[in-house]
Amino acid sequence: MNSKLKNEMIYSIVVIVILLVVAIINVNYIDGHMANIAQPENNSTVPANSTIIKVTGYQWAWSFTYTNGTTSTDVLYAQAGHAYTLQVTSKDVIHDLLIPNLGVQVYAVPGHPNQVTFEPTKPGTYIFECVEYCGQDHYLMRGYLEVS
Amino acid sequence: MSTIDLLILASVVGSLAAVLVFLVYYLTASKAESMSLTAKEEGYTDSNAYWREQLYGKPRPLSWSIFTYDDAKSIGLRYIFTAVLFLFIAGAFGVLMRVSLFDPNPVIIQPIIYNILMTQHATLMIYMFAIGAALGFGYYLLPSQLRLKRDNMGHLSSVAYWIWVLGGALFVLSRSSMRWYLYPPLSLQLTPTGAGAFNWLAIIAMELIFIGVTMASVIVLKVIFIDRADNIPLSKMPVFAWSVVFTLIMLLSSDEPLMVGLGMLFYDFFNPVFFTGTTSTPLTFAVLFWFWGHPIVYIAVIPYFGLMYDIITRFTKTPVYSYFSGVFSLGLLMILSELVWGHHLLNSGLGIDWVLFFTSASFVVVIPSALTIFNMIGTLWKAEKIRLTTPMMFVINAILDFIIGGVTGVMLASQSVNEVAHGTYFVTAHFHFIFVGLTLGVTMATFYLLYPTFSNGRVYDERLAKWHFYITAFGSLLMSTSWAVGGYLGMPRSVAGYFAQFQAYQDSAIIGGVIIGIGQLVFLYNIAKSWLAQPTTDPYNILEYRNETNQEIGGGE
Amino acid sequence: MASNKGGVTFAVIIILLVSVAFGYVLTSPTGGGLQKSNTPTKNTQYINLGADAAGWEYNYNTSDRNPVLNVNLSTTVYFNVTEMDGAPHNLYIAYDGSYSASAFAKYMSDLTTNPKSIEGSNNYKVLSTSEITQTIGHKTQGSFPFVGSSMVGIYTYWCSVHYETMVGLLIVNDTSGSASVASMHVYNGASPSHVNNQSTYSTHVSNVLVTMETAIKTVE
Secondary structure (H helix, E strand, O other): OOHHHHHHHHHHHHHHHHHHHHHHHHHHHHHHOHHHOOEEOOHHHOOOOEEEEEEEEEOOEEEEEOOOOOEEEOEEEEOOOOEEEEEEEEOOOOEEEEEHHHOEEEEEEOOEOEEEEEOOOOOEEEEEEEOOOOOOOHHHOEEEEEEO | OOHHHHHHHHHHHHHHHHHHHHHHHHHHHHHHHHHHHHHHHOOOOOHHHHHHHHHOOOOOOOOHHHHOOOOHHHHHHHHHHHHHHHHHHHHHHHHHHHHHHHOOOOOOOOHHHHHHHHHHHHHHHHHHHHHHHHHHHHHHHHHHHOOOOOOOOHHHHHHHHHHHHHHHHHHHHHOOOOOOOOOHHHHOOOOOOOOOOOHHHHHHHHHHHHHHHHHHHHHHHHHHHOOOOOOOOHHHOOHHHHHHHHHHHHHHHHHHHHHHHHHHHHHHHHOOOOOOOOOOOOHHHHHHHHHHHHHHHHHOOHHHHHHHHHHHHHHHOOOOOOHHHHHHHHHHHHHHHOOOHHHHOOOOOOOHHHHHHHHHHHHHOHHHHHHHHHHHHHHHHHOOOOOOOHHHHHHHHHHHHHHHHHHHHHHHHOHHHHHHHOOEHHHHHHHHHHHHHHHHHHHHHHHHHHHHHHOOOOOOOHHHHHHHHHHHHHHHHHHHHHHHHHHHOOOEOOOOOOOHHHHHHHHHHHHHHHHHHHHHHHHHHHHHHHHHOOOOOOOOOOOOOOOOOOOOOOOOO | OOOOOHHHHHHHHHHHHHHHHHHHHHOOOOOOOOOOOOOOOOEEEEEEEEEEOOEEEEOOOOOOEOOOEEEEOOEEEEEEEEEOOOOOOOEEEEEEEOOOHHHHHHHHHHHHHOHHHHOOOOEEEEEOOOOOOOOOOOEEEEEEEEOOHHHOEEEEEEOOOOOOOOEEEEEEEOOOOOOOOOOOOOOOOOOHHHHHHHHHHHHHHHHHHHHHHHHHHHHO
């Protein structure tokens, strides 16, 4: 084994080990946070303690319907310490709801409802926005999450 | 605009185009006539054979005759210069887009125009610049690197080139605003507020680009595998030739899904059954798109890796650290890149199992990239002396930028980061590090290297070229870093306006973007100015080979 | 290249083509004179229309043709349009002016005498011919937000293919202000104007049929 091959092997092994560690962390994360990852809507996989909020994206606003039937547009109300499951669909084109501070991201696809669960821990006002380009006023498809 | 006005406009434009086409045809035909007469005088019945023999192994400077000759080098020059032209068009769109974002609300240009600029910038940069320059360097460098036995597909290459250019021109004309993803329900909205009134034209244009690129790819693969000189075995080919092989195989094996998808999309304009009907979801198209859309970002990188290897070996006078692992990792990159397209759709409801698969596969794809970078650094390490002129500086900057871009890419491959950063400027930063640093940088490096050949023995102004390098590198770093930081905090991409809290990141990115734009103007000025001087140097170039010198090719040890 | 101008030529071509592309993109139409507002609205109103060459059918009801539609300001109006007869249709709206009783009466009379005259040039295409597919029963949706006090007034909505018959008025009311406008409700199609329109159409159709029959006979 010449020195070049040796260097290369050492380097490859180091890279692979680093990637393996990151990959294991990733698998671990996915395993522990299954409900927090966007997935096709299925009422049987909604966590038992979470409240369902129906979300509809349309050009160019978000509408949220709560369990008591009230609706809000471009503002989402939630309480700290409670789990919420967003069931997201779209009226026209593909949208993508992102709440960056809470790590919630879910596509709104017409004909393919998705769901994602999140639990705000700290009261406050967070931003949310559409991050899948959806036409002229895509940039205005944004609003605030009010956690009380 | 009424129908009558439209018809009048269409006829005027059509007539002008017809006059132009006839003029080009006339010039070409008369040129071909005189060429065939000359060949007859020399005793050749096939004029193409004569002219190829005349051009064989000689440098090919730039002139209008590249549009009448059909030899590989002329085709290559056509591709390279068209790619640079589209780089400037798309780059200008990009700079205007940046500048318009200085205020959180769209005050300079309307959102519709912003969306058109965004779509055009992305599509033209990828399909016309990155792929065009890669094909161009392939056509231009491979004939002399592989000492071709024959060069007999020129007519087809020429047709492929024109189809490709037509596709690019029609795409600009379509004023499409669907973004380069062309996700269906939006791309089917033929309104200015949706995907643009003439979006159907954009779909046709994309299909034309694909047809042109596919034809050219088959021809270049044929050139490499069949027309290679007998004394150059595959194992002695330059890394660049290998990188072109891998790129084109990848291109040919992954563009069919999108070509079919585009056809279905076009059908959906008339009868929405495929992607917006009751039996399908728009995600079907997203899958078809990303099956091609992920490999394409490697198509914009792998050939440039090949060029980097070649430039590094020339400037350090050292063979590639490990030729085998260099080629092997590029090949591995080709195979693995076909398996990771799903990481563009992690949050679209693919299901947990697929999320697990695609995130893990995305980590694996890092290994060959890391090996490539190791190989390049190893070559530099082994070198006794590095000639640090502009091309080499571009290449070293490309390595640095690729490392930063690669690390941000690994971060994005992890689901926990992806949930936060997908769809934000973090992604834009990730690929602009690589596209500006590597794709643009290596194109410029190769352009500078080949400049004496293009210009028949003139030399570029080294001082201006250095300025070009420093400005571009600094602008790119500033722009992409601001995006990476802002994006990590949730700044969404492809928006004409944004939450005011992100203004600092946007404004610093604007400074960076404008700086990059100025850098390219320096480049343009340099070309124009240097060309005015008299030829002072040998038009042969270190990436070209003289017939008589029997240099060691590639990195064979 | 024999001359020294190669680089200059290239630079000039680049600058020229970049400017052309720039100008072309920057002059692209942004939706015609009537423009969608940038502000998303909180209220929505749905209007169901059947696209029939004999007239727009309110709630797909053949007896309620070309209604006068009343909407409130700060509302995004969604037009649910269903293809009824398989003919090509589209849906335009145009701003005609601010509301006054006399203006409204004039537009109503214009509707019967010269429908083409009230289509303002300041129009917006809500749905195109390709969106309202010629498949009977196919439903599409187009929308337009009415935001800002300048949008109060009378609008025409029509199909540019059958502008003689498929034309009606849409009133945008400022709910905070005058109540006089809000008292009007959806116009009932049983008015003389619609009968006139309908008869014009049926006369037209029978004329066409007669012509076709004659043509067929001539061929035979």
